[in-house]
Structures are given as C-alpha cells and as structure tokens.
Amino acid sequence: MCAVNRYAWADTAFDLAWTLAVVAGRTARDVLAAYGAAEGCQAEWLTFQAAMDERNEHLDELGLLQLKEHGEHLLVVEPNGWIGNGPEVARKLSGPQGFFLSVYWSANGDHQIVQAQDGQLTARFDPTFIGRPAGANDMIPGWVEPDDFLLEHLRSASLLAIERVTGVGFEDAWLNEPLMTYRLPYSGD
Numbered sequence: 001m002c003a004v005n006r007y008a009w010a011d012t013a014f015d016l017a018w019t020l021a022v023v024a025g026r027t028a029r030d031v032l033a034a035y036g037a038a039e040g041c042q043a044e045w046l047t048f049q050a051a052m053d054e055r056n057e058h059l060d061e062l063g064l065l066q067l068k069e070h071g072e073h074l075l076v077v078e079p080n081g082w083i084g085n086g087p088e089v090a091r092k093l094s095g096p097q098g099f100f101l102s103v104y105w106s107a108n109g110d111h112q113i114v115q116a117q118d119g120q121l122t123a124r125f126d127p128t129f130i131g132r133p134a135g136a137n138d139m140i141p142g143w144v145e146p147d148d149f150l151l152e153h154l155r156s157a158s159l160l161a162i163e164r165v166t167g168v169g170f171e172d173a174w175l176n177e178p179l180m181t182y183r184l185p186y187s188g189d
Helices: 002-006 008-012 028-034 048-057 087-094 151-166
Strands: 018-024 043-046 062-070 073-079 099-105 111-117 120-125 179-185
Touching: 002 151, 008 151, 018 087, 018 151, 028 062, 028 073, 028 087, 043 048, 048 062, 048 073, 048 179, 087 099, 087 111, 087 120, 099 151, 111 151
Parallel strands: none
Antiparallel strands: 018 073, 018 099, 043 179, 062 073, 062 179, 099 111, 111 120
16 A cells, blocks of 8 residues: 555546556657657647646647656656547557556546557456446456555556556656647547
C-alpha cells in the first residue's frame, strides 16, 4: 500500500480526466501517426492544465496529445482524451516488437486499462470490476490480483499498475512541466 500512497494525489484530483499511455519500441513520429496527428503538425510547449483548459474549451473541435521521453519509454498524455484507450492504437504501437499500456479515466468515473505486446492485445478491462465477474469484452492479464484495484484508491492503483508493469513511475510534477503538445483532429469516437 506504500506505493499507492505515493500516487494519493491522483485519488484526490477530481478534475483529472485523461488517458496516460506508456509506449516502448516506437518513436514519437510513430505515436503521432497512430493517434491521428497530421503529417508535420507543429508542437507547442504546454503544461497539463493549459492543455486541459484548451481541450475543454474546444472539446468538439480538437484533441491534444502530450509527449514525454522517459528512458526507453514514451509517455503519452491525452488531457480529457481517449484515443489511447482504443485497442487498435494499442496493437499498432506495440507491433511488431513493442509494448503499449494505457490507463484511462474520465470525469464521469469511467476507467479502463489497455495493454498490447508485439501487435497483440493482451489486456482490456475496467479495474472498477476486478474481483467481480468479468464483462463480455474483458481481457484481464495475469499480473492483476483481486485486491489490486480498491475503489477508494482506483486512480492511484492504476498508476501503480503502470509502474509495476513498465517500470515507469509517473511523477505528479510532470503535470506542471511544459510538455510537447500536439493538436489532433477531433474524433467523436
């Protein structure tokens, strides 16, 4: 539980809606293409909050994607976005010999974790229901234990899962750090 406490800030950040993905084996250009960015799109340095504000102001017009290199991994942050929650993006960015893991949560309380390795979807589930009968489309990986996702710590447990599986610990200070931010065409999906 000590590591979950490290992410306690996520459990109390009620306005935090996003998809956070960790990608290995792909370039920033690959990530931008998979997320639907226009060829040669320009980036701007924005903090998470500035990107979230812009996204919310133009919700039906554009999406935003923030990238951060961290060792051998790329962190992909979508303020109030959900493209990285899709299995097709996970498959594309994990193939042919890569890895993709994303966590999504919305302001409405929706949650999902998606994982792919070597172009194959290996997990897709709502951590809210761990320990209960799985839904029709759930693919729960072997690394999930019944007590991993306690409801009162669902967000911090999701960040802990990313750290446990990828070795990348998300630092809340990164939310205040300007990151390369790209505008994406609106996707109503």
